[in-house]
Amino acid sequence: MKTICLFFEVHQPFRHRKYRFFDIGNDHYYYDDYANETIMRKIAEKSYLPTNRVLLKLAKELNGNFKVAFSLSGVAMEQFELYAPEVIDSFKELTRTGCVEFLSETYSHSLASLKDKTVFEEQVRLHDQKIFELFGQKPKVFKNTEMIYSDDIGAQVCQMGYQGMLTEGARHIxxxxxxxFLYVNARNPRLKVLMRNFKLSDDISFRFSNNNWSEYPLTAEKFTGWLKKLDSNEEVVNLFLSYESFGERQPKESGIFEFLERWAQLVAEDNSLKFATPSQIIKELQPVSVVSVPNPISWADEERDLTAWLGNEMQKEAFENLYELRRRMASCTDPKLIRDWNYLQISDHFYYMSTKFFSSGEAHSYYNPFESPYEAFINYMNVLSDFKIRLNAVTPENEKEQEVAALHKLLASKEQKIKKMEAELQRLQKPKTRQKKTTKKRKA
Incomplete structure (x- = not known):
């Protein structure tokens, strides 16, 4: 029997507002609340809520024969709570069916795994804490930001206590x-590795409504037939997709929801196919061999590498400047700075700076708030400059900055005193004014 692993990534970033040079040091709020709420509400209504309704129906009707896995970024969950709490409720309802497994990832959907082990582990801890708080699950399987994986990252994930990890089934690997098939990490074979079948996954994600595609229209019967025709020795088909594929990238009018429902029913009815979560697959299947990934891969664009986020000098400069602050942030206890530190790590900020042109980039460009990569870079560096000023006031980097921070505190303290004295002066002046008016009336 061939096992189908159906997995969805759910992520939305906190987008920055247009933050000008003259805002630096004067305005410490960086976010475009209107855009964030508008986009989240739109995607929730077009994609998340209707797709969750379809999955809930399948979970109830198929008597435990339907299984699905999700990776929800921490910043997406925060935005659900702020702008679309009904999405959280619908995921909770799905969870109660027993058909859902939540995977671990980085809280900010960040690139921390490429830079700092400590920051990476803290991001993962924050994420898993949020998953347990909302859904009562402790993730056992890991999915890194944008499926980023290497032998070293996998070995660290195994040390962190995870049983398995999802990544891209890249051709060059x-x-x-x-x-x-199920594989194992080259450095630590205790970690099982599930690799995405990008051909079949992208048939749904990108090609479903393309009437120029040779296989258009893609019906549930046709897709199920492809699964059944695969080599009988192959044990698992990993269909890993962005959740926005349903209702957003592939609109409702394309028939994508009807396809999902009918296809899941066909798989559940077929004796040669079944659904399973990543944890179930790891328990049930034996790995066939080691998979060696010396350099990081991802599921982005044709190269399946990191160039979508770190492919040009602007991206690298912003990335390095951000993580130069990591040691000082380790001693920072200011909740607002910690919040902004987490949001600054969101991988989308670096994606907006990309100068590449490729098909998967088109899917994200609709929600890119910047007209050019250069504008995105300047905006991000302005925000980062202001963040550094605030961080210097709390954890100065050297003696000079300590002196500057002390002067800032002194000035702030004096400003507070001046404001209090002005308020007191105004209070004392009011009765005198009234007293003068009363005296004039008496004389009259």
Whole structure:
């Protein structure tokens, strides 16, 4: 029997407002609340809520034969709570069916795994804490931001206590091997590795409504037939998709919801196919071999590398400048600075600076708040400059900055005193004015 692992990534960033040079040091709020709320409400109504309704129906009707896994970024969950709490409720209702597994990832959907182990582990801890708080699950399987994976990252994830990890079944990594098997990490074979079948996943994500595609229209019967025709020795088909594929990238009018419902029913009815969560697959299947990934891969664009986020000098400069602050942030206890530190790590900020042109980039460009990568870079560096000023006031980097921070505190203290004295002066002047008016009336 062939196992289908159906997984969805759910992520939305906190987008920055247009933050000008003259805002630096004067305005410490960086976010475009209107855009964040508008976009979240739109995607929730077009994608998250209707797709969750379809999955809930399948979970109830298929008597435990339907299984699905999710990775929800921490910043997406925060925005659900702020702008679309009914999405959280619908995920909770899905969870109660027992058909859902929540995977671990970085809280901010960040690139921390490429830079600092301590920051990475803290991001993951924050994420898992949020998942347990909302859904009562402790994740056992890990999915890194944008499926980023390497031998070293996998080994660290295993040390952190996870049983398995999801990544891309990249051609240049697998060679003649198939993604339709369970593998193990090259440095620590205790970590099981599930590899995405990008061909079949992208048939749904990107090609479903493309009437120029040779296989258009894609019906549930046709797709199920493809699964059944795969080599009988292949044990698992990992269909990993962005959740916005349903209702947003592939609109409701394309028939995508009807396809999902009918296809899941066909799989559940077929004796040669079944659904399973990543944790179930790790328990049930035996790995066939080691998969060696010496350099990081991702599920982005044709190269399946990191160039969508770190492919040009602007992206690298912003990335390095951000993580130069990591040691000082370790001693920071200011909740607002910690919040902004987490939001600054969101990988989308670096994605907006990309100068590449590729098909998967088109899917994100609709929600890109900047007209050019250069504008995105300048905006981010302005925000980061203001953040550094605030951080210097709390945890100065050197003696000079300590002196500057002390002067800032002294000035702030004096400003507070001046404001209090002005308020007191105004209070004392009011009775005198009234007294003068009363005297004039008596004389009259």
């Amino acid at each position: 697998l060679g003649w091997k198939s993604p339709n």
